[in-house]
Amino acid sequence: MAEAGSGDLVRVVALLGAAVVAVPLFRRLGLGSVLGYLAAGLVIGPFGLGWFSDPQAILHVAELGVVMFLFVIGLEMRPSHLWSLRRQIFGLGTLQIAVCAVVLTLVGLAFGYSPTVSFIGASGFVLTSTAIVMQLLAERGDVALPHGQKIVSVLLFEDLLIVPLLVVVALLAPTPAVAETSRWTSIAIGAGAIVALVAVGVWLLNPLFRLLAAVKAREVMTAAALLVVLGAALLMQLGGLSMAMGAFLAGVLLSESTFRHQLEADVEPFRGLLLGLFFLGVGMALDLSLVASNWAFIVGVVLAMMVAKATCIYLVARLLHSSHVEALDRATLMAQGGEFAFVLYSTAAASGVIAAQHNANLTAIVVLSMALTPLVTLAVRPWLRKPDEKTDDLEVAEGLSGSVLMIGFGRFGQVVSQSLLARGVDVTIIETDVEMIRNASSFGFKIYYGDGTRLDVLRAAGAPAAQVIAICIDGNEAVNRIVELAKSEFPQAKLLARSYDREHSLELIHAGVDVQVRETFESAMKFGQAALCQLGVDKADARAIVEEIRRRDAERVELEIAEGLNAGTAMLYGNLRAGPTPTPFTRPRQAATPLTPETAAAAQGVARE
Known part of the structure; x- marks a missing residue:
C-alpha cells in the first residue's frame, strides 16, 4: 500500500x-x-x-x-x-x-x-x-x-x-430513439x-x-x-x-x-x-x-x-x-x-x-x-498593432510606490497633477494612451503604462501603500470599476474620483468615494459668473448668484441621496428621475431627511465643486 x-x-x-x-x-x-x-x-x-x-x-x-x-x-x-x-x-x-x-x-x-x-x-x-x-x-x-x-x-x-x-x-x-416522455x-x-x-x-x-x-x-x-x-x-x-x-x-x-x-x-x-x-x-x-x-x-x-x-x-x-x-x-x-x-x-x-x-x-x-x-x-501579433500603438519602449507599472496614485493623465489629470507636484508630493501616474505618455515624457513627466481597471496593475502601481488614489479618467464604467476595486482592496487610501454628471456623482457617493468632482461643473460656474460680469452685473452679486446655484445643486444631491436611502438604492435611478426637480432658484418642497456623516460629507463634495 x-x-x-x-x-x-x-x-x-x-x-x-x-x-x-x-x-x-x-x-x-x-x-x-x-x-x-x-x-x-x-x-x-x-x-x-x-x-x-x-x-x-x-x-x-x-x-x-x-x-x-x-x-x-x-x-x-x-x-x-x-x-x-x-x-x-x-x-x-x-x-x-x-x-x-x-x-x-x-x-x-x-x-x-x-x-x-x-x-x-x-x-x-x-x-x-x-x-x-x-x-x-x-x-x-x-x-x-x-x-x-x-x-x-x-x-x-x-x-x-x-x-x-x-x-x-x-x-x-x-x-432506438429515446421516448418522447424521457426527453x-x-x-x-x-x-x-x-x-x-x-x-x-x-x-x-x-x-x-x-x-x-x-x-x-x-x-x-x-x-x-x-x-x-x-x-x-x-x-x-x-x-x-x-x-x-x-x-x-x-x-x-x-x-x-x-x-x-x-x-x-x-x-x-x-x-x-x-x-x-x-x-x-x-x-x-x-x-x-x-x-x-x-x-x-x-x-x-x-x-x-x-x-x-x-x-x-x-x-x-x-x-x-x-x-x-x-x-x-x-x-x-x-x-x-x-x-x-x-x-x-x-x-x-x-x-x-x-x-x-x-x-x-x-x-x-x-x-x-x-x-x-x-x-x-x-x-x-505583429499585424495586430499599428506602428504607433507599440508599447515596447514604454515603462510598465511594476513595483511602484508613492503617496498618491493618479490614474489617467488627460486634460483633467494634467491640471490636477500640477497642484500635487508643486507641493512636492510623491505622485505615481499611470495611463493607457501611448501617445499621451510619449508626449508627456518630452515635457519631463514620468508616466507609466498601465490599465487602472486591472487589479494586478493597481497593485504593481503602488495602490496598497498609497494614501490617496485619484481617478482622473473619463468613462463611467471604468471609473466605477476602479472605485469598486479600490474600496475593496485598498481601504487605507482616500478615494477621489472624477464624475461625468450628477447621476454619476450619486453613483460614486453610494459607492463610498471620499471626494467626487464633476468634470465640467466648476468650469461652467466660472464661465457663468464671467458672463454675468460682462453684462455689467457687480462682481460681488455675480459671485453670490453662483454660490446660490452651488448651494441649490448640493441641496438637490442631498435630497436625492436621502430619498434613495429611504426608498432603497434599487429605486434611485427609476423613481427619483420621475419626481419633480427643483429649479435653481426655487427651494425644494420636501426637506432632506438626515444623512449619515459619511454620506453627508460626500454630498458636500458636490457643493465644493
Whole structure:
C-alpha cells in the first residue's frame, strides 16, 4: 500500500516538475504558458516518456480548472452587464457558429468523410476552447475590454450549445430513439436545476457568506467558495447540463455581492493550478503514433479546419462592423477546437454515430489545433498593432510606490497633477494612451503604462501603500470599476474620483468615494459668473448668484441621496428621475431627511465643486 501511495506521489511530483520547468521556459521565450503546459504534457505523457498512461483521467479532474475559470469570469459579469451582452451572445454567437458549422462540414466532406461524420466533426471543432482563449486573453489583460467581451460572449454561447448537440447525437444514434416522455423529463430536470441554482444564489449565498465572515475563519471562507463552485457544477451536471455553465451562473449570481473580490482571491490559486493541469492533460492526449501513421491527412485536416474557421470568424466580424485588427485577433484566437469536442466525439462513438477510428482522428485534430493556437497568435501579433500603438519602449507599472496614485493623465489629470507636484508630493501616474505618455515624457513627466481597471496593475502601481488614489479618467464604467476595486482592496487610501454628471456623482457617493468632482461643473460656474460680469452685473452679486446655484445643486444631491436611502438604492435611478426637480432658484418642497456623516460629507463634495 505504501508502494502505491509512493507511486501516486511520484506522478504528482512529475506533473508539478514538468509545469515548473516548461512554463517559465516557454514564457521566457515569448511563447506563452499555454504552449508550455501542452509541451510538458506531451513530453511526460503516454506518447512521450510514458510516465502517465491515462491522460483522460487527468483531463476529467482538470476540467474543474475550466469550471473555476468560468466562475471567476461570472464574478465579473453583473446581471445588468450580462443582459447588455445579449445581442452579442445570441446574435453574434448564433451567426458565427452557424456559418462556421456549415463551412467546416463542407471541409469534412472534401476530405472524404461521410455527411454524418463531417457534421459531428464540424460541430465539435466549432466549439472553441474556452480554457485556451480565456487564458490568452487573461495574460494580455483583454478580458474586460470591449473586443474581449465579444469573444467571451461567443464562448458562453458555445458552452450552452453542447447540450443541444448531445441531443442531436442521441437522435442520430442507430439505437432506438429515446421516448418522447424521457426527453421532456430530461428538459424538465435541466430547467429545474437552473431554477434551483438561481434560487440558492438569490436567497441563500449572501446570508451564508455574511455568517461565515462574522466567524473570521479564512479557511472556512475558502472552503465555502470551493463549495459554491463545485456544488453549482455538480447541480448542473446532475441536471444534464454543462458544469462550466453552472459555475458561471453561480459567479453571476454573486457578482453583486460584497464578498466578490474575496471569493475571487480564494478560488484563484485552485483555478490556476487545475487549469494548468488541464493543459497538461491535453498535451498528454495527443496520440503521436496515430499522427505519425496518418500525418499527411491529419495535418491537412487541421490546417484546413483552422483556416476555414478563422476565415468565417473574420468575415462575420467584419460583416458586423468590427475593425480589421479586432476581426483578425478574434479569428486567430478562436480558430481551434475545444475541450467540449472531446465530450461530443466520445459520446458519438459510444452511441455508434461515428466509428472509434474517426473518434481518435477527430480528437487528434482538435488537440493539434489547440496546440497550434498559441503559435498562430504569436505569428499574427505583429499585424495586430499599428506602428504607433507599440508599447515596447514604454515603462510598465511594476513595483511602484508613492503617496498618491493618479490614474489617467488627460486634460483633467494634467491640471490636477500640477497642484500635487508643486507641493512636492510623491505622485505615481499611470495611463493607457501611448501617445499621451510619449508626449508627456518630452515635457519631463514620468508616466507609466498601465490599465487602472486591472487589479494586478493597481497593485504593481503602488495602490496598497498609497494614501490617496485619484481617478482622473473619463468613462463611467471604468471609473466605477476602479472605485469598486479600490474600496475593496485598498481601504487605507482616500478615494477621489472624477464624475461625468450628477447621476454619476450619486453613483460614486453610494459607492463610498471620499471626494467626487464633476468634470465640467466648476468650469461652467466660472464661465457663468464671467458672463454675468460682462453684462455689467457687480462682481460681488455675480459671485453670490453662483454660490446660490452651488448651494441649490448640493441641496438637490442631498435630497436625492436621502430619498434613495429611504426608498432603497434599487429605486434611485427609476423613481427619483420621475419626481419633480427643483429649479435653481426655487427651494425644494420636501426637506432632506438626515444623512449619515459619511454620506453627508460626500454630498458636500458636490457643493465644493
